Amino acid sequence: MLAVHGLRKAFGERVLFDVPELHIGRGQAVVLTGINGAGKSTLMRMLAGLEPAPGAQVTLDGTAMPLTPYPAALRARIAYVHQHPYLFRTSVRANIAYGLKASGLKAHDVAARVDAALAWAGIEGICETPPHRLSGGEIQRVALARAWALDPDLLLLDEPTSNLDGAAREQVIALVGDLVTKGKSLLMICHDRDLIALPGITRWKLSEGRLTVRAPQAKAEAEPAGRA
């Protein structure tokens, strides 16, 4: 579905990472691991168009184009969920509706899609709650519902369970597990063993500037290239 060539980040002499190519297939779920400061968030932000990626090329369904400036075709098909999601100080419902309205959907279609997203995330009970009253786990579920509502081709999740524990963490793991089971393409940064262990997940590791790949349930050693 998506291939990126020449993804590289350097600060002066220091090369954070140099990834000649990476591929995310349709329906593929990938978890990106690596030590703190390895560059995981930077790489994901480049894929989301939040950080310039000079020289990188993206191929989307067979069509190649530069990743910077960020192609509109990509913006329409990729949803990014920040580690600490920003919610407008309106209501949960309005936050989920926002992107749908911006995409030009008719009001009754927006309402139906918002209802479906609220049900998917199990957050109907907080749909009129002001976001600043929500717990961390609720905020993360609202952000996932907001991304899910857009029905993107690829979801980028940056540490969806960080700072969560107990039931809140389990609820988010269940939602991510549902995305994986339903065959949603996703790339997720995480350190959470229960998320990494979800069946069918491909593991990428960013280490010393290189990306290595391990296929789902593979017993073999990681391959040197970025192809999944």
Ligand SMILES: Nc1ncnc2c1ncn2[C@@H]1O[C@H](COP(=O)(O)OP(=O)(O)OP(=O)(O)O)[C@@H](O)[C@H]1O
């Ligand atoms: N302007 C800059 N100049 C030099 N180094 C920088 C600059 N901006 C960021 N960095 C470094 O780049 C790295 C960026 O790491 P990034 O946040 O992408 O890593 P990460 O793998 O997501 O880390 P974590 O797991 O801690 O979130 C850090 O080591 C940071 O110190």
